[in-house]
Amino acid sequence: MTIQDERAESPGRTQRADARRNHDLLLRAAREIFDEEGDTSMEAIAKRAGVGIGTLYRHFPRRIDVVEAVYRDDVDQVVAVAERDVATMSPWEAVDSFLHAFVAYAFGKRRFLTELREAFEKNPELKCDARERLEAAIRLVVERGQGAGVVRADVTGDEVFGLLGPMCTSASLTREQCDRLVGMVLDGLRPPVTR
Amino acid sequence: MTIQDERAESPGRTQRADARRNHDLLLRAAREIFDEEGDTSMEAIAKRAGVGIGTLYRHFPRRIDVVEAVYRDDVDQVVAVAERDVATMSPWEAVDSFLHAFVAYAFGKRRFLTELREAFEKNPELKCDARERLEAAIRLVVERGQGAGVVRADVTGDEVFGLLGPMCTSASLTREQCDRLVGMVLDGLRPPVTR
């Protein structure tokens, strides 16, 4: 186990060529099939990749490991948007732009993200790196707004994530409704005014 | 089939005493076991009720039918709160009070509601009566606020439901965070002010 982990972490060590190739085939197959079908079985992923079910489980011991691996790439894209917005926009513009972009992206992946969310609920300890990076991206934008005084201070970025993330995976809302709700949430994010 | 439906709809017609008793036993068992375990198997429900699995399926042909039956009672309670708030409070107070009450109630039932939401996602056509009554309850409160000019007009009650409902079933938010987010959403619900 330890040996295997060390090997995985130092790519120079021996990993057989067929293993690396099958790993890539499986990941590609999983991404395709999640995009097309929404949910699927482990058998279907293995078949799509052209390998046996045992090979799939060698590379991804549990179903959630496949889901998480696919998730990782998605997170990269969102993080990049956050960093770009923070670098190029005013504090409030960045919040507005990023939250809309986040919801747009998440909405398009809703079926896959539903599966991921279920996996997280079954294994709450699995707040994996990917998810933490995503929350960090939202925090980056939100806390910058709070520092500039354009975002209320009594809500955290993680909480905003907890509000908008589940909304995107809700089957009953259209894309337009999600956008409208983001607008409303943005209004709620501004520092409260006395009425 | 038609005969059976007609019989079910007119309670005076013959339904055997054991059937009615088992129906109640099953419903009670399902409620208990959902509250205690969160999710469960059909076998466990039947066992808890002391009947065979076949009897369970006679009364509730699919898993979602059990979930929906339990859901129905929950909805009754929420609807009653909405009606009480509308009858006894000012338009804005009713919105504030009801949304907090709604989230508090839903939060306590989060594990069960997660199961229900999944069922809805698998069968989107099953926007059952119960769910519609729930949405109607939120509409009742929200639209009254809109009529009085204290709630922005460009968001519907159903959309607020779509925002807060999924939030409650999110595993990553605590009760306190949900409450704080409701406060923020309430601020966002007020008619926008120019800044």
Place this chain on the structure above:
DNA sequence: CTTCAAATGGAGGGACCCTCCGTATAATAG
């Protein structure tokens, strides 16, 4: 080529949802 750890593939175990149908029984007629 030899050797062997690494990797493969698929049968099968276990859990679950649901169907089917032989058996049992409540309700009704005589």
Place this chain on the structure above:
DNA sequence: CTATTATACGGAGGGTCCCTCCATTTGAAG
């Protein structure tokens, strides 16, 4: 009370899925 019968019951078993196990194969090193 008994006979009749539609109604209801119970659980074996089919199908699907996740995952494990291990006999077999194969890439890589000497």
